[in-house]
Amino acid sequence: MRESHYWLLFQIAAVILFVFLGMHLVMMHLDDILHFFGVDMGDATSWSSVMQRAGSSSWLAIYIIFLALALYHGFYGLRVILIELPLPHFAIRTINWAIPLIGVAVFAYGIYIPINAYL
Amino acid sequence: MFKKGRRDWTPKKLVFRVQRYEPTGNEKPHLEEFTVPFTKGMTVLDGLIYIKEEIDNTLAFRTSCRMGICGSCGMLINNFPHLACHTPVEELRKDMLEIKALPNFAIVKDLISDLTPLFEKHKSVQPYILRSDSQEVEEPSGEFSQSPQELEDYEQFAYCIKCGICMAGCPTVATDRLFLGPQPLAQAYRYLADSRDEGGKERLLAVDTAHGVWLCHLAGACSEACPKGVDPALAIQLLRRKVILKTIRLRKEKQPSPLVKPPTEQKPKLPVPEFTAKHSSKRG
Numbered sequence: 001m002r003e004s005h006y007w008l009l010f011q012i013a014a015v016i017l018f019v020f021l022g023m024h025l026v027m028m029h030l031d032d033i034l035h036f037f038g039v040d041m042g043d044a045t046s047w048s049s050v051m052q053r054a055g056s057s058s059w060l061a062i063y064i065i066f067l068a069l070a071l072y073h074g075f076y077g078l079r080v081i082l083i084e085l086p087l088p089h090f091a092i093r094t095i096n097w098a099i100p101l102i103g104v105a106v107f108a109y110g111i112y113i114p115i116n117a118y119l
Numbered sequence: 120m121f122k123k124g125r126r127d128w129t130p131k132k133l134v135f136r137v138q139r140y141e142p143t144g145n146e147k148p149h150l151e152e153f154t155v156p157f158t159k160g161m162t163v164l165d166g167l168i169y170i171k172e173e174i175d176n177t178l179a180f181r182t183s184c185r186m187g188i189c190g191s192c193g194m195l196i197n198n199f200p201h202l203a204c205h206t207p208v209e210e211l212r213k214d215m216l217e218i219k220a221l222p223n224f225a226i227v228k229d230l231i232s233d234l235t236p237l238f239e240k241h242k243s244v245q246p247y248i249l250r251s252d253s254q255e256v257e258e259p260s261g262e263f264s265q266s267p268q269e270l271e272d273y274e275q276f277a278y279c280i281k282c283g284i285c286m287a288g289c290p291t292v293a294t295d296r297l298f299l300g301p302q303p304l305a306q307a308y309r310y311l312a313d314s315r316d317e318g319g320k321e322r323l324l325a326v327d328t329a330h331g332v333w334l335c336h337l338a339g340a341c342s343e344a345c346p347k348g349v350d351p352a353l354a355i356q357l358l359r360r361k362v363i364l365k366t367i368r369l370r371k372e373k374q375p376s377p378l379v380k381p382p383t384e385q386k387p388k389l390p391v392p393e394f395t396a397k398h399s400s401k402r403g
Binding site for chain 2: 002003004005007008080083084085086092096
């Protein structure tokens with residue numbers, strides 16, 4: 001993959017994250033807005049509500065996609081900041097290898113929790 | 120350029136604080152003061168030439184055309200990169216000028232910057248027309264046709280004189296020496312936008328890297344500093360669009376300009392008046 005593919009994915013992830021973060025904000029912190037439009041989702045942070053979402057396959061998919069996009073967006077941004085630093089060539093090569101590896105490891109750990117809850 | 124009522128700025132003398140640096144010595148770059156008489160319409164370069172001719176002939180700086188064409192005399196004047204020949208001291212309106220070598224480059228001596236990285240990066244984007252019919256390029260039998268509208272697509276970016284001022288102003292070049300920088304990226308776009316060129320693939324590979332077109336922070340310092348109005352920041356944005364459209368294959372590949380006969384072998388566009396033809400045939 002060329003750099004333009006990574007960059008394009010970074011931008012697409014940003015747009016989708018914007019939608020997901022909007023969903024998160026409205027559901028978790030701005031439920032008054034939902035009430036204004038006549039939507040009552042109950043207490044999203046209550047035990048029963050959390051467990052209900054944990055058992056839903058569509059919510060599981062949303063969690064996994066959300067995590068993947070957030071990690072990709074964050075780690076790509078971190079990589080761009082790091083490779084711009086005046087570092088020796090081997091350090092930049094190490095960053096280019098280490099960032100995806102760390103990202104994958106964090107993603108694996110991150111999806112373990114919702115998958116475990118789903119099962 | 121000047122506001123009304125401010126034309127009377129005529130100091131008798133100017134103080135030039137000039138950066139000195141001797142690479143073979145142990146001294147770090149330092150500033151040395153010279154007093155130069157003010158003359159109406161003088162440029163910073165005129166002042167430096169006066170210093171070299173009348174005060175200290177060891178002062179080193181690059182200059183050639185004295186009219187903003189060759190791009191030799193780029194330097195940091197009062198903390199802003201300028202062409203010394205293109206900067207009238209009256210425009211600066213300061214009795215004391217501080218002149219240093221261009222930043223973001225190593226110093227060869229005094230005010231001379233080592234522009235080798237600029238030329239190397241410029242070379243890496245293949246800044247020339249690339250065609251599949253290389254035989255025609257080597258031994259032309261005609262001309263590649265180009266309309267005035269096609270010329271306009273890149274004309275502004277063809278004014279680059281490779282002075283290095285945009286690279287000196289760029290904050291990203293300052294932090295990342297591997298970053299291609301505004302001049303090579305603008306020139307990559309200049310050739311990609313040229314209807315005669317077929318080197319899109321090779322050139323996009325050169326700019327579509329981690330230290331290429333995506334690293335620009337869009338500070339716009341390059342465009343502000345450019346003495347020729349090239350606007351490299353705009354070129355970089357247009358280049359990004361080109362790269363992305365190529366990546367997602369949204370734009371249809373254009374055919375390069377066709378070969379046309381040289382003007383001497385073409386029919387004249389305007390008919391030759393009859394009387395002229397008769398007159399010339401009688402003479403013949």
